[in-house]
Amino acid sequence: MPASLSFPDRLRGGSPVLAAWCGMPEPTIPGLLAREAFDAVVVDMQHGSVDMAAALQAVPLIASAGKPALVRVPVGDFAACSRFLDAGVSGVIAPMINTIEDARRLASVTKFPPVGERSWGPHGALTVFGLQPADYFRSADSLSVTFAMVETREALAIVDDILAVPGIDGIFIGPSDLSIALSQGRELNPESAAVEEALDHVLARARAAGKFAAIYAVSGIRAAALVRKGFHMVSISSDVSFLRAGAQAALGAARG
Numbered sequence: 001m002p003a004s005l006s007f008p009d010r011l012r013g014g015s016p017v018l019a020a021w022c023g024m025p026e027p028t029i030p031g032l033l034a035r036e037a038f039d040a041v042v043v044d045m046q047h048g049s050v051d052m053a054a055a056l057q058a059v060p061l062i063a064s065a066g067k068p069a070l071v072r073v074p075v076g077d078f079a080a081c082s083r084f085l086d087a088g089v090s091g092v093i094a095p096m097i098n099t100i101e102d103a104r105r106l107a108s109v110t111k112f113p114p115v116g117e118r119s120w121g122p123h124g125a126l127t128v129f130g131l132q133p134a135d136y137f138r139s140a141d142s143l144s145v146t147f148a149m150v151e152t153r154e155a156l157a158i159v160d161d162i163l164a165v166p167g168i169d170g171i172f173i174g175p176s177d178l179s180i181a182l183s184q185g186r187e188l189n190p191e192s193a194a195v196e197e198a199l200d201h202v203l204a205r206a207r208a209a210g211k212f213a214a215i216y217a218v219s220g221i222r223a224a225a226l227v228r229k230g231f232h233m234v235s236i237s238s239d240v241s242f243l244r245a246g247a248q249a250a251l252g253a254a255r256g
Helices: 007-012 028-033 052-064 079-087 099-112 125-129 132-145 155-156 160-162 175-182 193-209 220-229 239-254
Strands: 015-024 040-044 070-072 091-095 145-150 170-173 210-218 233-236
Touching: 007 132, 007 145, 015 028, 015 239, 028 040, 028 052, 028 239, 040 052, 052 070, 052 079, 052 125, 070 145, 079 091, 079 099, 091 099, 099 145, 099 155, 099 160, 125 132, 145 155, 145 160, 145 210, 155 160, 155 175, 155 193, 160 170, 160 193, 170 193, 175 193, 175 210, 193 210, 193 220, 210 220, 220 233
Parallel strands: 015 040, 015 233, 040 070, 070 091, 091 145, 145 170, 170 210, 210 233
Antiparallel strands: none
């Protein structure tokens, strides 16, 4: 994907965006993974151990590799979305968007007026995107993607309403939490029949709304299946899993 394309344009380009997922609190790790063949890098502040300082440090390292940086913020931390957009991320992922009001609050902090209420202060974004202030202000809302996470029964029931909120650019599905919710706490199975049905439903509703659908995959094999379904972006595994897999492969080779 040409680096000159904005992240939303890349998502619209027809080829799925494959993203690395990082939760370790060392900013050089997402910077290193951005140098691999991933199309984007996600820094996870919800379940990962990444704090605000480390996540902010990771953004320019990812951008310097010519890759879009995205951040998943902690539950309910809408203010963090604006800070990361100011730093130059190309997307924010907000977990547990379970009501229309949640979606509206998310959109309000990620889009400038008249769509939202984002305040001015793009300290790093001007450098990342190479724009002058007036040009950035005019184009900022079209340079980044606001993902609302659907991972509960409540969110699934109002997915059309969430997608209809101005400023919400797409849905990001958390299949593990969704499996827990759909089974009423009986199992953790992100590939269950109920989850597969829900994925097809959300993907169809996102397409009907003309918006993006993204999802997390536990492995490359699972990512391939989700790509075939038609998701615009699939985040693959995690930095911890990559580290463990690399260690296991090296040890296996060494021990014959």
